[in-house]
Amino acid sequence: MDLSLYFVTGRELLPPGKEYLESLEEALQGGVTAVQIREKNSDTLEFLQIARQSKILCMKYNVPLIINDRIDIALAIQANGVHLGQTDMPVHVAKTLLPTGMVIGVSCNNMDHVRKAIEDGVDYIGIGAVWGTTTKELTNPIIGVRGVGSLLQALDGTFIKAVAIGGINSSTVLRTLHGSVSPSGHRLDGIAVVSQIAASATPRSAAQRLKDSFEAWVHGFDVQNQTVQVYDVETIKNGVVELLQVIRDKNPLIHQITNVVVTNQSANATLALGASPIMATASEEMHDLSRIPGALLINFGTITDKDSMILAGKYANEAQKPLVFDPVGVGATQFRKTTASELLNTWQASVIKGNPGEMAALANSKEVQAKGVDSVGSGFADPASFIRELAKKERCVAVMTGPTDWVSDGTTVVKLDNGRKILGDITGSGCLVGTCVATFCAGASLLATAPGTNPGTESEKLVRGNMLIGAIGGVLALTVAAECAAERSDVHGSGTFLPALIDELYKLKPETLLSRAKVHVL
């Protein structure tokens, strides 16, 4: 059974003037691959009639029909399956009533539900609610995009299919699919959609758009899984130098929502590298800024603009622009933890950068502690494995700073050994790394979208360009510049070091980067 575009009906959502059967037929023409009839407010006779009429249409388009909750209706019309909620008929009882071959699906919103569904031998599960929604799933807890992956991992080795449900529409679909992959690589088999189709005046095109997005994404996912990119030190260094040139030639806009402590030095570091900073925080301007080529940095050192952070990130994903997230001091307060979770469940970061204390807090690890914005202790026993797993789980590039910097895309791990201890003596050196990473990622994005590259071929992506090289470039630029600055005779302490660091970013030459960079591919 093809569950890729699983339409759950909602007659109460029909727009004025639209008949139910007309809407359903258009949805089927648009490419819906499975239909579930959900009638929460109808009596038995009405439900039966709707189910019967829907079945005729579904058969015409050779699409399976599933009945929500009501086993008697499913039996009466010989539906292809039933869908059971957690408070509906238990699966083992349903199995005794249903003929073999009739599909059983179950709603799940936590690991216990998934384990039970596996034990009961269901055919598919509907995981939700992924997003907030105006339809039935409102009563279910919102698990967020990042919650779906771990539930999918439990299905490894089974034949049980999975769809996600709850608030999936054309603007959330790619984020949902990209984020809903388990660390083992288990992806969704489909998306369940209610209002985007049911409430549409043009359900055919609504369905078509969703199906196109799903197919494009699956294709991109398969291609990515088949291509193992192997990096060597020379390729990385040359890639970084190429990005520095792109930044200086093209002067990308680096939109930064950052903390009040580092705003000025971050803007100066951006200019020194050859890019153009804008430190804009009003939600009204987030959309306009997202349309300009470059990158977005979200640093929540002082969280005063959460709504803008949410909006800006969504628009950056839509525009396929790099989004660098710096969860400053995320372990310090519950508010920061909750905010990080909310942000990461809303948009997809291209790069997450933090010190070991911040990265541990994001991963719910107790191995490294933090004090305010600082990391405490000597870090992880096995930083390479930690960062690879975090990158895999968050589905992005992860950068962990410290005396040694670690960068991973979930497959490759790169260890960077540049920098000077004095970086720890100025405030916001980690924030400066974030700014430099965003600037180099902007370079990578511009390189990937330069005239001559085909914009239509990567419509399934949330970001274009090589974010691993961008992240490495940002770290190397800052740490190599720091070495040059620390060696200057006019630097006498942290006060004179900061302006010297900006100078050295300004003067940074490709040959200095190439000769000083200490890059190790693990």
Ligand SMILES: Nc1ncnc2c1ncn2[C@@H]1O[C@H](COP(=O)(O)OP(=O)(O)OP(=O)(O)O)[C@@H](O)[C@H]1O
């Ligand atoms: N002992 C050290 N030797 C060399 N480089 C260092 C050392 N400590 C930090 N760095 C460099 O300083 C940069 C910032 O890393 P750090 O982990 O100190 O950030 P942070 O704790 O987030 O800083 P902040 O909170 O002040 O922004 C990194 O690029 C890292 O390589």
Ligand SMILES: Cc1ncsc1CCO
């Ligand atoms: C000191 C400080 N407090 C909030 S953000 C920040 C900058 C370094 O992370």
